[in-house]
Amino acid sequence: MDELREQKTLVNLGNVELGKDKIELHKNSVELRYGENSHERAYVYGELSFEVLHEGKQLSYNNILDAEAAWVLAKNLKLVGGGACVIKHQTPCGAAYLKSFDEADKIECIKKAIEADSESAYGGILATSFEFTLEMAKSIKTYLEVIVAPDFTTDAIEYLSNKKVRLIKPKEYTPYAGKVAFGGLVVSERKFEGEPELLFGEPFNLNEVKFTLIVAEAVKSNAIVLVKDGVTVGIGGGQPSRKRSCRIATTLAGEKAYGSIAASDAFFPFTDGLEILINAGVKCVVAPLGSIRDEEVLEFAKSKGITYYKSPIRVFRH
Template sequence: MKRILVSLYDKDKYVDILGKLCLDNWEIWASSGTAKFLKKRGIDARDISEVTGFENLLGGLVKTLHPEVFAGILASEPLWDIVLVDLYPPPDIDIGGVALLRAAAKNWKKVKPAFNFETLKMALERDDEETRNRLAALTFALTSRYDAVRANQFLDGLIFSLQLSTLELRYGENPHEKASAYGDPMFEILSEKKKISFNNVLDAEAAWFVVSNLDMPGAVVVKHQSPCGAAAGKLGEEVKIVERAINADAESSYGGILATNFEVTKDVASSLNTYLEVIIAPSYTEKALEVLSKKKARVLKVPSNFTFKVGRYAFGSLLVGDRSLPGGELKLKVGKPASEETLRDLKLAYITVEGVKSNAVVIVNDGVTVGIGGGQPSRKRAAWIAATLAKERAEGAAAASDAFFPFPDGLEVLAKAGVRYVAAPLGSIRDEEVLSKAEELGLSFYEAPGRVFRH
């Protein structure tokens, strides 16, 4: 007979699954309070006091901290196959529960620790050494983070800790490299034909940043964390917006990540006629999910209140920073004012250029990107790449730069291609020279709220 030891803070949450285990002939053992609770709900649970010989101490503060309990977990022939603990949430401090999990993780070859539905599911469904090893690792990561959170209650946030996620990555940046996720990602996987990869997660967030900052319906396709096409429009044009984002660079869009800031409907899902690695949106209709379930793409749902951060591991140190667009509006410095449609294009270009590796320039015409140049040490070269890709579509278009133009030469490249509106931050010692050149070239130059480098 299989045996499970449970100690639960949120007892209601586990009633159904423990009831099923009872029907499957699992013997359920529990701390006194949990055992009484389960029995009231018709679940046959044995009290841990049968092992310890006493109910509890200090009014319930000490229930499972007993040599017989830990001997039963750590023995070569343990009393229990699984130890399930739902820890006290902050600001309470759980002592016995953490100790139970650590003991089970220490004896991972014989006992499987579990601390939520995901780990309990792993423990019940799989019994190979790799699964046992991972459960132990996840448990030690949890208890480490639990202690760090409690330490921060006393140290005012001086300790930074992330739990090893239950999300399993297919591989690292390359197939021969391993990767792990720390902290549970703020997305829900609705459909997954194969495991999501390290690159998929990074690309999905890069795409989500662009569309989540648009104040109009929009879509973007990203590859290697850089947009290859973005489009925006009006409500009711969702299918058209997605098609334009993909066709902005249809060749590069193949195998890319699509993000929208609107609900994906059946019509939108049915219009997707290219291979996509990931689709990410705030919501999906049931009919859309039926259509997408037949495609190879991983389907992700993201909450609207997601807060962006940027992080890098360098020289043994984890660097973490905020990621956001500077507040403020575009301000006309020289030239004639842009129409409402052109201002929309300038905003789309500025938001999109934030997601392109610096130095970067993006050209937009009629609500869709027509040229994206990025990852260049020279801003003039980034402008040249964007203009070269845009070709005749640059005529009358709007462009945005992720930082100031240090020289007028980048503007000259854009003007020669036909661009008529430019948005860029100021701050160069040659600002006056740049603005003078913009006026000479017949450009309308808008000052952007700030620099948006992306490294």
């Protein structure tokens, strides 16, 4: 795959150089266990911006993609003070944000992120926005493939070195979204910015509203995320229909949907998806506008007595 190709953009991705008139891909010496499936081979091009502190088993293609998805979400959680998340197949199983910065709350935050969907969290990737300590390591009672954190204490590394889990400490780098398509590399900036704007209804905790939207940014489109008391209770994503994502999220949430906040990664083109959320008990919605039916959707939401925040950005992820 080492080759030159015409390009018009300028992006720096480690040793993958995208210039005005060429792409130069440098194959890395890192060896992966296998590709997306065990019968497929995998290769690394460019420099991986992380340090492996412990490799209980050799990293695979999926491990790296899941770990990066987890780390991007964990870093974005710093916008609401920090938190923890569990990722499976590059989408969140559960996430929680910090209410304070003491050790006990950080441990509780990790537990909540795992327990938000404990069935899916098994064999997942955990990421935290804060240093990982021995006490945190001892508190984990489920099997994890990878733990990603900005740093690990020495005793935490020693304790976890007796397990098959991989420990990854990311370096500074700029995350991009990208895919290989038609024999080329298609790259997009990946940014979360702005603040949700209250349009009508009783104000909710703005930190929690923003947290809900941050998690939605990490979910495959179409994405619907339900949050209650600082923890995800229902996540629906990867569906071609927004209504289906609403059904999945509310079904997973069950009774916990009552009084929750819902985030949508894009606007509601009709009132039907919104109706599913409201009927399940959602009391607050954050979503971008941009539909030709915005006025109809907003009037419907207002008539149902819910709170509505305008998202500053659309957060599609494919």
